Amino acid sequence: MNRIAQDKTETPYILKGIGGFYYVKTPGGVLECKARGLFRKQRIVPVAGDRVTLAQEGGADVIWEILPRKNVFVRPPIANLDLLFLVASTTQPSPSTLILDKLSAVAAHKGARCALLITKADLADPAPLLAAYEKAGLPCLVVNAATGQGLDAVRGMIAGNLCAFCGNSGVGKSTLLNALLPGLARETGGISQKLGRGRHTTREVELFEAFGGRIADTPGFASLDTGRACYIPKEELQYAFPEFAPYLSKCRFTGCAHRSEAGCAVRAALEAGELSQSRYASYAAMYDEVKDIQDWQLPAGAGRP
Numbered sequence: 416m417n418r419i420a421q422d423k424t425e426t427p428y429i430l431k432g433i434g435g436f437y438y439v440k441t442p443g444g445v446l447e448c449k450a451r452g453l454f455r456k457q458r459i460v461p462v463a464g465d466r467v468t469l470a471q472e473g474g475a476d477v478i479w480e481i482l483p484r485k486n487v488f489v490r491p492p493i494a495n496l497d498l499l500f501l502v503a504s505t506t507q508p509s510p511s512t513l514i515l516d517k518l519s520a521v522a523a524h525k526g527a528r529c530a531l532l533i534t535k536a537d538l539a540d541p542a543p544l545l546a547a548y549e550k551a552g553l554p555c556l557v558v559n560a561a562t563g564q565g566l567d568a569v570r571g572m573i574a575g576n577l578c579a580f581c582g583n584s585g586v587g588k589s590t591l592l593n594a595l596l597p598g599l600a601r602e603t604g605g606i607s608q609k610l611g612r613g614r615h616t617t618r619e620v621e622l623f624e625a626f627g628g629r630i631a632d633t634p635g636f637a638s639l640d641t642g643r644a645c646y647i648p649k650e651e652l653q654y655a656f657p658e659f660a661p662y663l664s665k666c667r668f669t670g671c672a673h674r675s676e677a678g679c680a681v682r683a684a685l686e687a688g689e690l691s692q693s694r695y696a697s698y699a700a701m702y703d704e705v706k707d708i709q710d711w712q713l714p715a716g717a718g719r720p
């Protein structure tokens with residue numbers, strides 16, 4: 416066990432888990448560990464980003480304890496995230512603002528910041544995506560792995576943070592990481608021409624230390640698969656859209672859901688063009704998805720961070 420860990424960066428933490436093994440970064444190097452048997456009984460699943468203590472069991476290194484988490488995400492499975500980079504391509508695959516908004520809402524709900532990185536601006540105009548997010552109050556950047564556009568800004572945002580790239584399969588997450596960290600040679604995949612979708616090339620979350628921070632490559636998901644990880648209780652959903660904040664106290668009724676109530680300041684701001692239509696549409700869709708769900712019906716791990 417590492418007893419001399421003095422600060423956050425020296426605490427052993429999980430770089431990646433694969434097939435029941437965990438690769439744990441320690442001050443002395445990377446150790447291959449199994450999880451302590453008790454975890455399975457307690458249904459605790461260690462994930463990349465978890466800060467851990469280690470011990471020896473039967474001559475092997477095991478993860479003994481998971482230190483308290485700042486947050487934990489189901490998709491991508493990662494803990495202690497400071498900054499989530501939403502990666503979206505202008506086309507191939509086409510972006511879905513609903514999916515991006517669900518991801519950003521979950522991040523906000525769990526106390527992680529978000530930034531939007533737009534790829535494939537060489538194939539289609541990024542303006543519609545930029546326009547959809549300009550009023551959302553999150554940093555938006557066009558990046559290009561081939562020309563290097565935007566990469567310095569991304570490096571600057573990684574510094575001091577635990578970050579992850581997240582987005583549909585095929586948007587170019589691994590391509591971006593390879594451009595940021597030449598020599599990494601992450602496998603990248605083509606796009607299925609028939610379906611216009613990615614090929615799920617990356618299979619595991621893996622963290623890398625770089626630029627004074629940590630950045631994870633994660634497996635992309637298919638467009639249709641957005642459920643599960645996205646439950647945010649209806650009363651809390653409004654806070655997961657940080658740009659609504661200035662208006663919330665101005666609605667006529669306390670407990671306003673900002674849907675069809677009279678005197679709603681959020682809808683007034685929307686009509687005045689101060690909020691983004693697509694962001695509000697995502698809020699409304701997410702609200703309608705959860706409005707009839709009681710807290711006790713939420714899957715374990717959903718709800719509060």
Ligand SMILES: Nc1nc2c(ncn2[C@@H]2O[C@H](COP(=O)(O)OP(=O)(O)OP(=O)(O)O)[C@@H](O)[C@H]2O)c(=O)[nH]1
Binds near residue numbers: 605613614615633
């Ligand atoms: N034209 C163009 N192609 C790109 C760009 N970025 C990535 N690609 C291509 O998009 C394809 C998918 O890239 P990947 O990096 O494998 O995508 P990914 O997001 O890691 O996908 P998964 O690992 O499946 O989640 C590859 O053929 C890349 O060369 C870009 O900015 N422009």
Ligand SMILES: [Mg+2]
Binds near residue numbers: 603617632634
């Ligand atoms: Mg990938």
Ligand SMILES: [Zn+2]
Binds near residue numbers: 666671673678680681
């Ligand atoms: Zn309201």
